[in-house]
Amino acid sequence: MRILGAMLGGTISSYHDGGTIRLDKPSFVKSFLLESDYPHEFVFPEFDTYSSEDATPYMYRDALKKIVENVRKSDFDGILITHGTDTCAYFAQLAYRVLSPLGIPFAVTGSVNSPDIDPDEASGNIGYAVKMLEKGRSGVVFKNRSGDAMLYRADLIMSPDIFGFYGEYADGIVPPESDIEAFLNSEKLPEILVIPAVPGAVIPGTGFDRVLICCNHSGTASAGLVPLVRKWTTQGIRCYMAPIPVCGGVYESREKLRNAGAIELPGMPVEGAWAEVLLR
Known part of the structure; x- marks a missing residue:
């Protein structure tokens, strides 16, 4: 070889x-x-x-x-x-x-x-x-x-x-080649606001192009983010949520965020979701 x-x-x-x-x-x-x-x-x-x-x-x-x-x-x-x-x-x-x-x-x-x-x-x-x-x-x-x-x-x-446990997650996906080429040749990469799954996280108002909401193990995130997600998506800033379990119920907070415009990224840990958001 x-x-x-x-x-x-x-x-x-x-x-x-x-x-x-x-x-x-x-x-x-x-x-x-x-x-x-x-x-x-x-x-x-x-x-x-x-x-x-x-x-x-x-x-x-x-x-x-x-x-x-x-x-x-x-x-x-x-x-x-x-x-x-x-x-x-x-x-x-x-x-x-x-x-x-x-x-x-x-x-x-x-x-x-x-x-x-x-x-x-x-x-x-x-x-x-x-x-x-x-x-x-x-x-x-x-x-x-x-x-x-x-x-x-x-x-x-x-x-x-x-020794990360990952049995909850399904296959990741490979994005279109056009997305990969754009990433490899882009002079400026997107600024990603990552919102941690911790109580009372401080969230800046500006200075980012995309948002990744880190969910709790059950796929939930604070419903207090709903008005912000609605505002950001109206401004053309895409908002993503992960990790989302491939099984189990959908909690109300997650449903509200989804209805506000948040895009779910199921079947991958937050590290994979970060890569997806960077490439999209």
């Missing part, structure tokens, strides 16, 4: 320095892959690296655009991506939607501990990710609660730091 390596940073590209984890170059990942006995060709273009807690939609867009451009201009059989755990789910949800049309498997992985602290975790995740690519499978590779590396579906993934 000819595998494109996109090393984007995170703990797997970091080192431990007197109690502090510091971002470094992805030397461990490259060395492990190149020094192993894999019968594959690994190609490592230079990517900008970042700490995942500092990630922005533009960083995601630039990384995915570079991946797409490299795959389109050269023959690759798979894509291996390393990323930090803090926002890995957001990146993976977006990557699933943008990379699926390429028609080759991709794997996103990383590590909770830096390689100099736990090299077995990092190498185990990388090795399992390569194994999944060999089988033509896409997804996110991290260790489970038992300490074994496993493949999670990228369209359902939640935070690997908490």
Whole structure:
């Protein structure tokens, strides 16, 4: 196989320095892959690296655009991506939607501990990710609660730091190619107001293009948002709601928000909904 390596940073590209984890170059990942006995060709273009807690939609867009451009201009059989755990789910949800049309498997992985602290975790995740690519499978590779590396579906993934449970959710969807191209080539991405599912959340009045209302586990959100949603939709600002369970009853507050113009995004965790709102 000819595998494109996109090393984007995170703990797997970091080192431990007197109690502090510091971002470094992805030397461990490259060395492990190149020094192993894999019968594959690994190609490592230079990517900008970042700490995942500092990630922005533009960083995601630039990384995915570079991946797409490299795959389109050269023959690759798979894509291996390393990323930090803090926002890995957001990146993976977006990557699933943008990379699926390429028609080759991709794997996103990383590590909770830096390689100099736990090299077995990092190498185990990388090795399992390569194994999944060999089988033509896409997804996110991290260790489970038992300490074994496993493949999670990228369209359902939640935070690997908490071994996110995603059994409530159905398949994600891949948007039209026109939406993907617009995202990859847009100079300005939408400003998304994310309203957390916490009591008394402070909501700014201006400065955003789209709204994502984070629902509670039952798919509910404050009915106090109804007049705001009605106002925003009248102004042409699209409002979305997620996560929405695929089963169970519809509560009154959710029905009121829907009637006010909020668009439900069922069958995906909030990380996937964020990716959908960014692409639409």
